Amino acid sequence: MSAALVTRGLGRRYRSTWALQDCDLEVPAGAVIALVGPNGAGKTTLLQLVAGLQRPSAGSISLFGELAPAQSPQALAQLAFVAQDHPVYRRFRVSDLLHLGRSLNRTWDQDFAERRIAELGISPRQRTGRLSGGQQAQVALALALAKRPRLLILDEPVASLDPLARREFLQVLMGTVAGEGLTVLLSSHNIAELERVCDHLVVVAGGRVQLAGDVDSLLGDHRVLTGPSAGVPGGPGVVHVDQADRHAHVVARIGPAEPLPGWQARPIGLEELVLAYLRRAREPWPVPSEMELSA
Amino acid sequence: MIWVAWRQHRGEFLGAAILLAGLGILLLTHGVAMHDAYDRLGLRECHLVFLAGTDQACIDQVMAFDDKYAGLPQQFTSWLPFLPMVAGMLAGAPLLAREFEQGTWQLAWTQGVTRTRWLATKLVVVLGVVLIASVVFAAGLSWWFEPVDIQRFTSGKFNHAVLVFPGYVLLGVAIGVLAGVVFRRVLVAAAVVIPVYLALRLPIEFGLRPRYREPLTSDDPDRIAHGWPIDDITMGPGEGFPPVRYQPDDRFWQFQLIETTILLGITVVLLAIAWRLVLGRSAPKAPPTTDGGRAGAVTVTA
């Protein structure tokens, strides 16, 4: 599989603070990548950098194998972006928005756009400012998809939607992914919702990428170990330790190896995995000893 | 992109068109009657004599004419200088601030046209429409004001000639555009236009304008009165006319050109700063979020 997006040493600084730094990512084409992290972690910065809405302070971005200078026509033609709260021109009618898409893009699928709007039961004469949040999100998505992008970037696409609108939005999105082999990069708070839709995961906290990879292999690599608190293992594989009086739970990246004698291992869920990395980012666990993780 | 820029500002354009059409009708009906009376009474000759202040019949006629017709135009000249400021607040401030405020800049900048073209088209369309409208409006005003006073060099006529008036309108819009880029909020940007416009306009109009060229000095009341006297004229009974500094009437267009050049110069500088802020220094800091309270929380439930 070729890479849709590669970033190298990517960083963005606002005056003296880095909103994002040392970001190295490789995203295969056709993947659905979830970008997870607390607010202010740098998610929006990363998405806007990739979309060319901001210029990197450091590092580089390449899209589909080509170094893509932000805002170059080549880069713009390949991607579509739906910002947080799916902003559209509120005084426009829906048909005006489609006219906008048609006149500003070289590749534009008017049939698709009109069909989507019709499927949504929205009149083209309707003013976008009068649409419900869910409808507005769907219109913004239709506008992005009608551009026929190879990479679709969505910033918190479902955060402001009610559960039904959220489901409908993801149905359309995933249906398009299945049909077109589109690469999707989306950020979200909602890990449960993401688990269904994403196959790749990027955890961001404190302006740095904490974890990135294929969801299945990440889940396969990590385990929750439970054992005596006296012998809590250390080493680079330890992600996070919850220590009780006599026993401890350790989230560790040990692959399929057998754990140390006296320790029980169980598989980890996506939520647990993400939380372990976010907690680690907040207060890095001091490595207590040099004991090996696995026997 | 031209269509998009047009569509985006159609509302403002329509509002301005209605306003100008209304003013135009008022101006035309009043102006036609006024011009009519002016020609019928042969007031041009009288006006010339009036300046010398010798023919009582003429003085009475001119006074009567002014009483009947000059009130409305004079009212207009007192508030029209604020019209460019209003244009800046209504057309300039929202131009970019609304995009930032509503987040639509992210939609616009991820379509197929580059940011440069996007910005250039928006500016050209809006400034172009504003320019054409203000030139036409200024031409109408100049025609309207013509019979009110025989002198051209009064502030009322000078401010609304077809060069300086559009110059101030463009300046007002440019202030609004830059304020919109800096403050990213339509209301804040519109509010900022007021002090900035006044801070630029007042020194130019009252400080610089009399000094564009070294004034002449004369004691010929006819020449002085046709031009623009700089000094106050104080004349005691029985005294001759004192020598007074004045700008002669034939410098009118020269002064128009000089002031318009200054206005356009400032306009260009303001727009260049706005341009650099939008394009050069890359994108704005992430727009202010309203969900600060959720910071640090990662929702893990459906």
Next chain:
Amino acid sequence: MFIFQLDSTSGVPPYLQLVHQVRQAVMVGYLREGDRLPLIREAVEQLAINPNTVSKAYRQLEHEGLVDPRPGVGTFVARAPDVTVPPAQYAKLRRGLERWLREAEAAGLDEEAVGALLAVVRRELTEEGAA
């Protein structure tokens, strides 16, 4: 057409939930030989899930020999599974379980205790079988 369901709180990976549902449906006869499973795109739109999840589930079912993909047409149920339960026997087993559960409830076992008991007994049985 067959309709999938997903429980995002169960902790079972989504692809496995799909696999289980097809297996169960075949076992009790809701899916019969020759029936077409939803196309990947149909399943994806139904559930709002990643297409890879569906194709992974179908690959596993194919690997088990339960389904048969025909390129360009769809995925079809290939054959009856090794362990088929005739509906009558299925109903009988179900009635037995119901009776047992009522007894357990009457004896004061809650859901968790029932689950624990089931797990213990099953492990013992497997160990017996292995020995």
